[in-house]
Amino acid sequence: MDKLTILADAAKYDVACTSSGVNRAAQKGMVGSAVACGICHSFAADGRCISLLKILLTNICVYDCQYCINRRTNDVPRAVFTPEEVAELTLNFYRRNYIEGLFLSSAVIKDPNYTMELMYKTLLIVRNKYRFNGYIHVKAIPGADPELLRMVGLLTDRMSVNIELPSEDSLKTLAPDKSKNSILEPMRYIKNGIAQSKHEVALYKHAPQFVPAGQSTQMIVGATPETDKKIVDLAAGLYKKYALRRVFYSAYQPVVEHSNLPTLARPPLLREHRLYQADWLLRFYGFNSNEILDDKNPMLNLNLDPKCNWALNNISIFPIEINKADYYELLRVPGIGQTSAQRIVSARKTATLDFGNLKKLGIVLKRAKYFITCSGKMMERVALVPELLEAKLSEHKVCNAHEQITMESFLPAPKLILPGDEMKILSG
Numbered sequence: 001m002d003k004l005t006i007l008a009d010a011a012k013y014d015v016a017c018t019s020s021g022v023n024r025a026a027q028k029g030m031v032g033s034a035v036a037c038g039i040c041h042s043f044a045a046d047g048r049c050i051s052l053l054k055i056l057l058t059n060i061c062v063y064d065c066q067y068c069i070n071r072r073t074n075d076v077p078r079a080v081f082t083p084e085e086v087a088e089l090t091l092n093f094y095r096r097n098y099i100e101g102l103f104l105s106s107a108v109i110k111d112p113n114y115t116m117e118l119m120y121k122t123l124l125i126v127r128n129k130y131r132f133n134g135y136i137h138v139k140a141i142p143g144a145d146p147e148l149l150r151m152v153g154l155l156t157d158r159m160s161v162n163i164e165l166p167s168e169d170s171l172k173t174l175a176p177d178k179s180k181n182s183i184l185e186p187m188r189y190i191k192n193g194i195a196q197s198k199h200e201v202a203l204y205k206h207a208p209q210f211v212p213a214g215q216s217t218q219m220i221v222g223a224t225p226e227t228d229k230k231i232v233d234l235a236a237g238l239y240k241k242y243a244l245r246r247v248f249y250s251a252y253q254p255v256v257e258h259s260n261l262p263t264l265a266r267p268p269l270l271r272e273h274r275l276y277q278a279d280w281l282l283r284f285y286g287f288n289s290n291e292i293l294d295d296k297n298p299m300l301n302l303n304l305d306p307k308c309n310w311a312l313n314n315i316s317i318f319p320i321e322i323n324k325a326d327y328y329e330l331l332r333v334p335g336i337g338q339t340s341a342q343r344i345v346s347a348r349k350t351a352t353l354d355f356g357n358l359k360k361l362g363i364v365l366k367r368a369k370y371f372i373t374c375s376g377k378m379m380e381r382v383a384l385v386p387e388l389l390e391a392k393l394s395e396h397k398v399c400n401a402h403e404q405i406t407m408e409s410f411l412p413a414p415k416l417i418l419p420g421d422e423m424k425i426l427s428g
Contacts, residue, residue, distance in 0.1 A: 003079040004089065008057040012071055013253065014105050014139070014162070014218065053093050054103040056079055059119055061107035065164075065175040066258045067223045070107045071160035071393060073345040074256055080109065083122035091130045101135030101157075102126065112143035120148060146189050150210070153193055158213040158245070161186045163238070166231050170224040173260055186240045190215045194243070214245035221275060222252035222268040223261060225387065226297035226395075229289070232278050236289040239282065249275045256354040274300040281306055284338060285331050303394040308334045311371055311391075312386040318371045319378060322358070323348055334393070355379050367393060 041260045058080035058338035059070040066307050069076060083088075086104065093099045104122065108115050119138060126132045138156040140149055153159055161183055165171050190211055197210035217238065221313060235247040251285040278300060283285040285307070292306055293299075311318065320329055321346060330341040343361045347353060354374045358365060369379040370389055382388065 003028065003081055003085070004055070006077050006079040007056045007059060007081065008054065010076075010107075011054045011056045011103070011105055013250070013255070014054075014103075017291075024249055043105040047389055050102040051099050052101045052135070053090055053099045055081070055086070055089075055105075057104060057106035057115070057122065058109045059107050060109045061176070062110065063108055063177040065177070067174050067220060069254065069255045071256070081088075081232050083118060086122045087125040087130055090126055090166055094132070094134065101137070102132075103137045105139035106141065108141060111147050112141040113148060115141050116144040116148040116152060116172065120152050120155070123152060127155050140186050140190070142178060142186055144186070146186075149186055149189055153210045154208050154209060155188065158165065158215065159190055159211050160216040160218070161190070162218045163223055163234075164218070166219055166223070166226040166234050171225065174208050174223065187215065187238075187244075191242045215242070216244055216246040216248060218248040218250055220410060221249050221272050222254050222264065227293075228271070228278070228300045229274065229293040229295070231275060231284070232292055233289045236282050244394055247279060249279070271300070274302060274306060278306040281310075282322075286328055290427045304390065305334070305405060307332075308367060308393050312389055315386055317383050318384060319373045320371060321376065322353055322374050323358070333368050335364055335366060335371075340364075 004267075038093055040202070056070075058078075060078045060080055060136070061068070061070045061072055064072040065116050083139075086102075090099070092100045104114050105121060108118060109118070119141075123136065123138070126136070136156045136159075137158045137160070138152055138157050140152070140161045154360060163183050164175060165176070169181060171178055193210045194214060197207070197212075200207040202211060214423070219234070221231065228361075238247055249272050251261070251269045251272040252264065253267045254264050256263065279291050281292060284287065289308070291310060297313075311332070317332075320333055322330075325333075327341050327345050330336050330344055331338065336344075340361070340363050343354065344358070347357065347361055351357065352375060353361075355365065355369070358368075358374070360403070363380060370382055370384075370392065382392070
């Protein structure tokens with residue numbers, strides 16, 4: 001229990017927990033299954049809470065990354081699990097319905113190869129001795145031998161290699177034991193292994209699958225001076241070159257003090273949120289990184305989501321006629337997503353749409369109404385002036401780049417209840 005307390009707490013800074021992305025039905029003689037919609041610490045469409053046992057194999061580390069709470073020179077309690085202990089925890093927690101899968105990461109104990117060998121032994125026990133058929137996500141250790149990556153990849157569903165920082169200069173400054181090449185090489189190997197595995201499965205139905213749910217990575221935001229443009233450009237490059245499923249962004253949390261680290265009153269959570277929104281535009285809306293940010297505007301607007309911000313910067317193409325625009329033009333309209341665009345394209349085959357029809361289709365017009373027309377008419381007569389629209393679209397007034405949204409931001413100011421008001425409240 002002491003080990004679990006230390007190593008589960010140390011794992012909370014790794015945010016790269018994602019949907020499993022793999023469907024695997026229960027099999028006779030095995031325990032568990034995997035569902036593609038399974039998400040760490042979230043809810044499935046049917047309301048079930050899906051969770052993973054998220055732990056480190058050890059927080060004993062030979063590296064001295066200055067931003068990391070587990071760095072070699074930091075004075076924190078240390079612990080290490082044996083492979084058998086992790087396997088027993090996983091199965092016992094699963095049988096008690098605490099978890100549906102395992103997220104296993106680790107600090108680097110002794111060297112990358114030794115750490116990956118321990119992780120491989122753990123998975124071997126979980127999969128073969130305990131016959132666990134559920135979802136497993138493993139963090140690959142940069143610098144480990146490719147053969148170890150291959151062996152682990154055949155036992156896990158998803159692997160990830162954390163890129164950590166957005167530039168090589170930042171790595172040299174804050175993580176001198178790591179290099180750009182040591183991180184990108186495992187990514188390249190995993191990508192090629194996934195492609196080869198898919199080819200083999202297409203030829204031989206029962207061929208073993210290598211990382212069937214793909215790979216992901218994580219970047220720390222705010223620990224170094226890189227702009228949002230640098231981060232978004234890097235994410236776009238990673239998606240294109242390494243076929244990543246997800247890039248995760250983790251707002252820097254000042255858990256340790258160092259002269260090379262910034263002094264922040266609180267983590268830049270709103271900036272992290274905007275980066276996730278920009279990432280969504282890259283993956284699902286057909287935007288490229290240069291459309292989202294450019295050299296003149298290298299930082300995301302904290303008052304507006306990136307899609308609204310892009311629309312205001314390209315106001316000349318609006319309003320868009322809802323009855324004529326193609327699917328990809330509709331995706332560029334703030335407030336219209338993939339499902340809404342598909343509904344519009346489908347519905348207008350049988351009728352000319354107006355704003356009433358759009359509401360019946362479930363289209364949220366709060367933002368879209370400023371950028372579309374129905375049969376040449378706008379829902380509200382508003383001049384398409386960026387400054388005016390920004391005031392209407394702003395989600396939150398931010399005083400500075402580090403102020404964050406809180407629940408109180410969305411609540412009305414408390415109202416003074418005067419004598420006699422109680423009866424009005426009760427009676428309506």
